[in-house]
Amino acid sequence: MIQIQGLSKRYRAAESDAVHNLNLNIQEGEIFGLLGPNGAGKTTLISMLCSLIEPSAGSLKIQDMDFKRNELALKKIIGIVPQEIALYPSLTAHENLMYFGGIYGIPDSELKQSIAEHLELLGLSAFAHRKISQFSGGMKRRINLAASILHRPQVLFLDEPTVGVDVQSKKAIIDHLLAMNKAGTTIVYTSHHLNEAEHFCTRVAIMDQGQIIIEGKPKELIAASGEVNDLEALFIALTGTGLRDHA
Amino acid sequence: MHKLLTSIHKEFKLIIRDPGALVILFVMPLVLVIIVTMVQDDTYQSMGNHSFPIILVDHDKGSIAQKVEESLNGSGTFKLTKMDSEEEAKEKVFKGDYQMAIVLPEDMSSGLQKRIDENVASLMSEMGWEADSLKTVPVSAEKKEIKIYFDPVTQAMFKDAVRTRIQTMISGLETEYTYTAFQDTLSDDPNKELFDRSEFIGFKEIAARDELKAAVPNSVQHNVPAWTLFAIFFIMVPLSINMVKEKNQGTFVRLRTLPVSYATVLGGKTVIYLIVSILQFIMMLLIGIYLFPKMGLPKLDMGSGIFLLLIVEICAALAAIGLGLFLGTVSDSPEQSAPFGATLVVILAALGGVWVPVFAMPSFMQKLAVLSPMNWGLEAFHSLFLRGGRLMDIVPFCALLLLLFVLSSAGAIIYYKRNYAK
Numbered sequence A: 001m002i003q004i005q006g007l008s009k010r011y012r013a014a015e016s017d018a019v020h021n022l023n024l025n026i027q028e029g030e031i032f033g034l035l036g037p038n039g040a041g042k043t044t045l046i047s048m049l050c051s052l053i054e055p056s057a058g059s060l061k062i063q064d065m066d067f068k069r070n071e072l073a074l075k076k077i078i079g080i081v082p083q084e085i086a087l088y089p090s091l092t093a094h095e096n097l098m099y100f101g102g103i104y105g106i107p108d109s110e111l112k113q114s115i116a117e118h119l120e121l122l123g124l125s126a127f128a129h130r131k132i133s134q135f136s137g138g139m140k141r142r143i144n145l146a147a148s149i150l151h152r153p154q155v156l157f158l159d160e161p162t163v164g165v166d167v168q169s170k171k172a173i174i175d176h177l178l179a180m181n182k183a184g185t186t187i188v189y190t191s192h193h194l195n196e197a198e199h200f201c202t203r204v205a206i207m208d209q210g211q212i213i214i215e216g217k218p219k220e221l222i223a224a225s226g227e228v229n230d231l232e233a234l235f236i237a238l239t240g241t242g243l244r245d246h247a
Numbered sequence B: 001m002h003k004l005l006t007s008i009h010k011e012f013k014l015i016i017r018d019p020g021a022l023v024i025l026f027v028m029p030l031v032l033v034i035i036v037t038m039v040q041d042d043t044y045q046s047m048g049n050h051s052f053p054i055i056l057v058d059h060d061k062g063s064i065a066q067k068v069e070e071s072l073n074g075s076g077t078f079k080l081t082k083m084d085s086e087e088e089a090k091e092k093v094f095k096g097d098y099q100m101a102i103v104l105p106e107d108m109s110s111g112l113q114k115r116i117d118e119n120v121a122s123l124m125s126e127m128g129w130e131a132d133s134l135k136t137v138p139v140s141a142e143k144k145e146i147k148i149y150f151d152p153v154t155q156a157m158f159k160d161a162v163r164t165r166i167q168t169m170i171s172g173l174e175t176e177y178t179y180t181a182f183q184d185t186l187s188d189d190p191n192k193e194l195f196d197r198s199e200f201i202g203f204k205e206i207a208a209r210d211e212l213k214a215a216v217p218n219s220v221q222h223n224v225p226a227w228t229l230f231a232i233f234f235i236m237v238p239l240s241i242n243m244v245k246e247k248n249q250g251t252f253v254r255l256r257t258l259p260v261s262y263a264t265v266l267g268g269k270t271v272i273y274l275i276v277s278i279l280q281f282i283m284m285l286l287i288g289i290y291l292f293p294k295m296g297l298p299k300l301d302m303g304s305g306i307f308l309l310l311i312v313e314i315c316a317a318l319a320a321i322g323l324g325l326f327l328g329t330v331s332d333s334p335e336q337s338a339p340f341g342a343t344l345v346v347i348l349a350a351l352g353g354v355w356v357p358v359f360a361m362p363s364f365m366q367k368l369a370v371l372s373p374m375n376w377g378l379e380a381f382h383s384l385f386l387r388g389g390r391l392m393d394i395v396p397f398c399a400l401l402l403l404l405f406v407l408s409s410a411g412a413i414i415y416y417k418r419n420y421a422k
Helices: A042-049 A067-077 A093-103 A108-121 A137-149 A167-182 A194-200 A218-225 A231-239 B002-016 B019-044 B063-075 B086-095 B108-126 B156-186 B219-234 B236-249 B251-257 B262-294 B306-330 B334-352 B363-369 B373-385 B391-419
Strands: A002-009 A019-026 A031-035 A057-062 A078-081 A155-159 A186-190 A203-208 A211-216 B052-058 B078-083 B100-104 B147-150
Touching (some): A067 A078, A093 A108, A093 A137, A108 A137, A137 A167, A155 A167, A203 A231, A211 A218, B002 B236, B019 B236, B086 B100, B147 B156, B219 B373, B236 B251, B236 B334
Antiparallel strands (some): A002 A057, B100 B147
């Protein structure tokens, strides 16, 4: 589904690569977790996968297509849930979803039905006609997700979709993503919630300093280490306890 | 097309939910055009409707002083106060209590009379008249000087106007005295008029215009197009802020991942802001036609008609929108786009002749003026509002405005592709 070969990214004026010579294959139907401390290169990698930034070297393909040659076709089959809330605060939830769905070219009647379904599943039907500016953080996160999946993408990229939300909102988001995955959507997501990733992902890669240091199924990685009982302990063992503050 | 319509619908919703933008777009331009037109109305009608407070210090006490006083009082332009002390008058003017003080020197009337008598006597002598037949004796007359003190804030144009008026008055008196001196010398009968003293050359002021089509030049005909154009270009400020807000809200990141071209995104904004601009323009016209007459101002004359006016409006609005799109694309924060946009509009207005007519600018600035898109719009509007222009008269200006729209929009798209679409 996704093939990444020798992928590197160096930002202007940076002394080293944010992502360095990275190779990765993600299979259709997987829920793939990109984990790592701050500055590990997760967001840079996912941004390249979404065409938000251009790689400095290497190649990436989704369904055997790349962004240089098939930008429009690729954008139609992928969905992106950005880390920031990417919604218009002065528009209602319904208006936001009508706009983003409309840009995907979904006919109005089909779009309205899709919006109603997603709002129902995310527990937001009662708030459809309220402005986003009146929503809580958790509600905004759920609408942020809905705006990215109205077109039923084949691949969904999520950059920390559950950051800063309450337990109930987190559960609603994860349940919805699991349902989508069951329906055939491949999911690639980044998170700092290692417990969540351990249970949610079918496979994970732990990144540090722009490279993948380990990848595999969470349970197999934990068992292979022989010394730890969960993903968080494995993560600490691999990346250390030093703070990763970076400008 | 569906994507463009979706974008237009979204932009419409965004704009009607932003009260600040609505005020900037609709209320402020109307307030601006009303206030500026009212302020400048008298300037266009000449200074005749105002009485400027001035002081007359009369050290002469003669016939000239009397004539000057009568003339100043009779002009209706000045409200005259007489004082004896030059120092006191000077102080009052310096404080700004009076616009100016005119100080007439001692013996000005008698001095002028002596000088004229001397000149007449000299001339008659040269012509062979016997000295004893002359009724005047040549006497050397000392030169006199009228002092005029001006308030430091008085503008040069006003000073020149006043100085010219007084000079004209004195010249008239000199001529009058000269005729009288000749009359007294050449004739024994004081009631017999030897000369026709009426003015031979008069003035008639006529605006060069097509009487059938052109409107009468007045404050409304000048200010409505000028300040409407200012408002049209000011649209770039809320437009660029709208775009920068989109970046800061994160929606710009989402837009970059959607299957939609940046040109379509900009197209949605262009259509909505163009509609806003047309509505602005129609409101300005309605105010000029219906509100101004109720406020004692002249009624706006539509000149060459609404169709041609709308063509110019649309071209000017597109040029302004193009600049706004470019500014919104290259700016990262409202702190960058808002002051820059507002200052740019003011500079383009100043250069374009919105405040000071281009012909009144220094020659170097006149050359620069033709670079301002507001100058292109203003020339086109003046052609329609004041000169009864036709379609062909506005085509060159409209072409320049449309070219600016194309170039600035293309610049925005190229900048986006180079800096964001990777």
